[in-house]
Amino acid sequence: MSAKPHKFWPSVGSVWSHWSDLLLATQLAALRAGFNYVGKTWDPASPAYLKLRCQVEAHARRKNRCRHALVGAAPVDPQDPSGAWMVTAVTATNLEARRHPTHCNGIGLSRRLKKKPAGRGALGPGDVITGFRDLHTLEGSLRADARRTGRFLSFGAVPKTECDLEFKCVLGTATCPFRVRLHETGEPGEEPQWRCLEIKRTHTFVSGASVPQDRLKRRLDFFVSPLPHARVTVLTFQRTM
Structure with a gap:
């Protein structure tokens, strides 16, 4: 895997065997970048379109939620959403932890991992x-x-x-x-x-x-x-x- 952290994110045009693997790859990239709570939503206007984004909720100590979009994808075969998925969009401006200031009060951000962490x-x-x-x-x-x-x-x-x-x-x-x-x-x-x-x-x-x-x-x-x-x-x- 490239030593450059931004290369860790799924890229536009890449094909993944299932949407769950694409979600996992996006979660791992976010964790390396220094934030978590990344999940999926289905586009109401196009149920076959997948959006991977932050899912940080507001509460008494956190007044603002985070719904920053990260990755968008569509099934390779629109008739078979259980098959392979292709990345169609990546919001490059949201791939760094500093873009997510509302990840706070119990959630938190961390520094970016530039290289593979040593085993603890x-x-x-x-x-x-x-x-x-x-x-x-x-x-x-x-x-x-x-x-x-x-x-x-x-x-x-x-x-x-x-x-x-x-x-x-x-x-x-x-x-x-x-x-x-x-x-x-x-x-x-x-x-x-x-x-x-x-x-x-x-x-x-x-x-x-x-x-x-x-x-x-x-x-x-x-x-x-x-x-x-x-x-x-x-x-x-x-x-x-």
């Missing part, structure tokens, strides 16, 4: 992630690791908690046991920190995803696997009050 070793319960750069790198590593086994992850705040974040499998968010859960521990005014509370590595759903094509594999290889390869599949950290 296997993530385990009790380990602490410090700063948004390390959090974004961890998210990229977890998403890449999941795709190597044909899976995709969701990421966001845990309902009914104020400080917990969680990665889950999208092939069965309510029932698949896979999860990596983090708890924010940093003090106000200090660099944010998250402690890993729990890792469940087991998946119960069989993936139907194809083998990653080369252009996706090169992007997956940029991120080092963060999970232990031991036989233990459930790891937890006991919180103390």
Whole structure:
């Protein structure tokens, strides 16, 4: 993969085996650039047209949302949206973290990764992630690791908690046991920190995803696997009050 970070983004004219792989490639590029919360929307005027953009919501502490467009795509065969997709548009002005100032109050931006990050070793319960750069790198590593086994992850705040974040499998968010859960521990005014509370590595759903094509594999290889390869599949950290 090119050492130039802007080359990491999907380019106009590139073809991806499925829209979910294009979404993942865009998420990985954003994480390398220093921001996250990238998702998909379907164009109401043209349901076969895919828009990949920021999905940061406004709330009491964040008055403005972020809906910056990043990538647009259409199916190669309009009659087969389950097949390959081609990138038709890239909004170049939105590919840098500084263009997303409303990613704040619990979300945050980080510096751009100019080169492949060094492996931090296997993530385990009790380990602490410090700063948004390390959090974004961890998210990229977890998403890449999941795709190597044909899976995709969701990421966001845990309902009914104020400080917990969680990665889950999208092939069965309510029932698949896979999860990596983090708890924010940093003090106000200090660099944010998250402690890993729990890792469940087991998946119960069989993936139907194809083998990653080369252009996706090169992007997956940029991120080092963060999970232990031991036989233990459930790891937890006991919180103390």
